[in-house]
Amino acid sequence: MKKKKEVTIYDLAKVLNYSPSTISRALNNHKSISQKTTKEIHKIAKDLGYRPNSLAASLRNNKSKTIGILVSRINRPFSASIISGVENTARKAGYNVIISQSNDKYENEVTNAKALYDSRVSGLIVSLSMETINTNHFQQFVDQNIPIVFVDRVPAEFNSYRVIIDNYTAGYRATQHLIDQGCRRIAHFAGAQHLNVYNLRKKGHLDALRENNLEVADELIIHLDTMGFEEGCQATKMLLNLPQPPDGLFSSNDTAAVSAILTAKDKGIKIPEELAIIGFNDDPMASVVEPALSTVSHPATKMGEISAQRILDHSSKKLDSDVSEITMLDTEIIVRSSSNKINALRLMEGK
Structure with a gap:
């Protein structure tokens, strides 16, 4: 079966007889476009099956409204609870989540960190692998002012947000x-x-x-x-x-x-x-x-929620990515x- 052609902003512009820039602003609900026009453009876009190209937008803006998660093993209840906490908080703010696991291998962690960096994530949440001693592979995020939150297993020396227990x-x-x-x-x-x-x-x-x-x-x-x-x-x-x-x-x-x-x-x-x-x-x-x-x-779920909120706070308040801040939660027997x-x-x- 022949693949159906993807509908673009330029296709919508031809159908609606508006400029591509007007279509773009309306799809982003820009105040410069009237509510009537915005509603019309959204309806036709939906009818024609238009999908926004979030990857292209991230390339233009150098950010993706996506939070990367890098944990040791996603099949462990503790990791799953952290991920759940991150997702709950991220999605409420309109962010997506990309999840990867190191399987407690240092080399996997390095490779996955690079992949998440190349995906232009807005922030990274990490629980270190069992093998990790050197954390140089995270410096690329700091250099680009991309916030990192280390949760639970955290490095001894790396300026970042940390969410831990006592x-x-x-x-x-x-x-x-x-x-x-x-x-x-x-x-x-x-x-x-x-x-x-x-x-x-x-x-x-x-x-x-x-x-x-x-x-x-x-x-x-x-x-x-x-x-x-x-x-x-x-x-x-x-x-x-x-x-x-x-x-x-x-x-x-x-x-x-x-x-x-x-x-x-x-x-x-x-x-x-x-x-x-x-x-x-x-x-x-x-x-x-x-x-x-x-x-x-x-409190793994709570740790995930706090970690995601730190990423969101960084995005909204323009905080430095190399801030050293520790949030410590208590436990009980x-x-x-x-x-x-x-x-x-x-x-x-x-x-």
């Missing part, structure tokens, strides 16, 4: 919760330490141990490359095979925590009586696994059965 306090509270439940030998699944989120959660965990005069044992700190399910399984087996296995576990994400629950149960370990576990993020899987996983809430050791022991005694 990871240190969250890590401290998660470990303190296990201590309050009677745990005295607490393990930790730590992610890549060059990333702020995992580094600060680990620091909070260690400080909670020290302030409660508990041992900080190197064998109980397990660094996972991806914080994935299989890694969590292997790490849990290693911990349970120690001469003195842990009686508590704080995992820096829910995926590894769920794998720990399933692996421990498979080995006949009672949760939480023998091993109390708490994760991080409050992913949907946390409330589905048995026993339900205690976790730390992560969500206690479920996997760590509620005191309650579980009471129920056992009552039987």
